Amino acid sequence: MGSLTQAFVDDLTYPIARRDNSVADNYHGVLVPDPYRWLEDPDSDETKEFVEKQVELTDSMLKKCDVREKLGDKLTKLYDFPKYEVPFIAGDKYFYFYNSGLQPQKVLFVQDTPDGKAEILLDPNTFSDDGTVALSVCTISEDAKYLAYGISSSGSDWVTIKVMRIEDKDALPDTVSWVKFSDVSWTLDSKGFFYSRYPAPIPFLMSPISIQLSQPINPTPLAEWMSIIWMREQRQMPIYTMNCIIISWVQINVKISCAGKI
Template structure:
């Protein structure tokens, strides 16, 4: 395969703790430069040419359209009080770009549209990012994202006869933020960044310097936003479930250098529901004796079922079920197996017939904090080993063979795929890394990357730098290096698919998801020589 010629700037060389690091594709970090735009165009050209040559691509697209086109219900939730009390849920008829928020006065009454994001854009790329109702249900705040951007705008509205009336101007330069109403409903807590110092023709998607301004005391800020009940000066009160499943009330003085939480009202056998403050030093607590609970259940073979649980009589009832056309879950088998990793640790995996496997490798939360800790920082290689040993287990037991085995992961999972296909290419016939966290020497310099230092380490520190040194690169730089080094010798295509109107994945319209899945599966099928079965 002929690959585009990509300029290498051999002058970009940096010394990190006595180690010379060459970065000839540093210029690709600027997504707005004309040279980068040309790079994207040329890479997409050869990628889509390859994908479109898959003989069953149209049949695959039709099959995915059929499978996606089913009615979907989100989990019901209740908000508001008195006349403003309603049940809410998200619903999608099947191929709507974005799910619509409905509400109903009772579970038996006719639902009506409350908020429809599909009316906000022609192509469905404006998505509802976050929603928040005030306690009374009289006010509604929400954030919108465009084309998958991390940047969102927050809108503050009053609900009048089911209609939303804006009561303040939108809040700009918001990112990675929740929305929490104050108890008196006079305002909200949220997190924003200073306005980036950029020109009008430049995107704000790769800002770095602004991040540090918003991250000071982030853990405390997130706590303030999500759990705050009341404050008296610098002393804040919270309701928390930490070490207290029935909830308790704690306080903290944010001016105290030690910032220790002190129990004010410990948990007891009844669940704390709501808390009111009187005269700054008195509490009125409503304990939960009976209530109803809504929850949804999904699994590898269950597309989703919503239940209502009445805690007064310990009964649960199914209220909504997602049904996929021409799909019978009884046709599939789910089983959990354990296999030994490189260091002998038993790792669980789920095998879903037909030939679908998910390995619960270390670094996740399946077995508590110790399991998570054993897959981060200095232990990151355990994650890659676990994944590779899962492949060996499947191959040894004849579930598959290397030439038929494909691996796929996104974000942190994209890093996993990138590392494993480089460390053990003999185990896999195909690898697809979605929006991978690839540049482990510079990840902390872009968007939310600095928040991942707790997991990967800080490349600006010598020990952490040497730990992540042998992990892949920034996605555009990685594909350039792969094509440069292995393009002429590799029998497998080395391609990248770049969507300029999508971000990390959140809020992606259904049409884009189907197109992306079609392209991905087409690429996989071509590379593992999968047979088409109607």
């Protein structure tokens, strides 16, 4: 890494972040400056230009490191081995995640007995050709009849939840969009599940996945007024709404739904 260290000795032209002293919040009569709030808008031309200049600077430095390729090859070889996650049980079935070595994403397997034949239940590597659509949420119902899983695009926090019938791996029509910072908690009778989501923005009444693949949007103003929703028989029933991050779960021993906020 000596060459990279020497490269940092050279003069750097770091992109300048404009300081906007006109922006401030009033908290109980106290003004708190927020001079770089303009950077919170990822879709503005100024923010895009600032990010592009940062990327250019980073690339220019990394290109000067003559051991970068060797280091990458070494790390790839060290990481190339089969990886199993801890198995778990739902209903009368056994589940586990497995990565053969260098797969972009781990694959969910299912089998009937500990020594039984394992089958692929869900392979996130098939979600997209370039591997940018990832599995972000994965929850199996108590009786192992259904799998609710969330997918996100290009590292986004926005998640679209889909449902699969495990017995025949059939995708059900249930789809939930505009989910963020949420898990899925099935009811004990497997007739529905709880999750948290935000209201869809008015200009974009479509799934977040399709938006992410077509045009960028500003996620900042959307992350307000989160709701806990009960999904049952393709109906979405709001239960609780707050302007903060809230989570929900089903308490097994008392069979009620609980909610908490962060």
